[in-house]
């Protein structure tokens with residue numbers, strides 16, 4: 091399975107000289123199986139560039155959303171395949187508390203965006219999944235609930251015998267009752283080849299941002315160690331985190347087991 095990062099920034103796009111190396115686009119990750127089947131994770135602004143690359147063919151696409159916060163859906167109106175008449179796009183929403191599964195298209199209401207969903211040429215279906223485990227072509231998918239305002243879904247995805255966990259916008263130690271406990275997280279990500287985990291905050295951000303639904307980098311590192319994952323990718327960087335600061339974090343956690351990487355736009359991994 092190939093993993094390619096198109097957007098790694100949390101909360102809001104951050105163009106500028108201080109963020110250009112790691113990138114300023116909001117979350118979007120593409121998984122491709124050995125057979126060439128694709129699965130897109132989240133639809134932040136990073137999906138715009140992915141969409142341009144996908145114009146080379148008109149294969150059916152599946153978009154798996156973690157939740158409907160703006161930074162995870164705001165790229166969809168700019169996703170070029172949605173404007174291709176020959177294209178079919180299936181959107182699987184995250185398991186959010188309020189269940190507003192149409193949010194990704196509702197943002198195109200005319201009040202927030204000029205093109206209405208009915209004007210999109212592609213065949214677009216929003217199909218919520220009830221089960222917490224299902225097969226989608228080459229991808230075997232498990233999900234569990236995020237500790238995040240409004241919740242949403244984390245995914246554990248296996249293809250070609252390799253496993254990835256995508257856990258973003260998740261607070262490992264929330265101040266209120268959590269939806270997924272620390273023990274459940276350990277079980278959910280246990281032994282994965284690649285863990286992509288939220289690491290938006292540092293110790294200095296606390297206690298102000300306690301309860302905002304994100305984790306400290308150090309908490310994600312401890313989870314990865316205890317769950318014996320093979321590689322950890324810190325994701326959903328804080329909008330104020332500069333390239334230099336991310337370099338420092340990479341250095342701080344270098345040489346550890348498991349390997350710790352800071353997610354960067356354009357980065358490709360194979361597992």
Ligand SMILES: [Zn+2]
Pocket residue numbers: 157159238259303
């Ligand atoms: Zn969120």
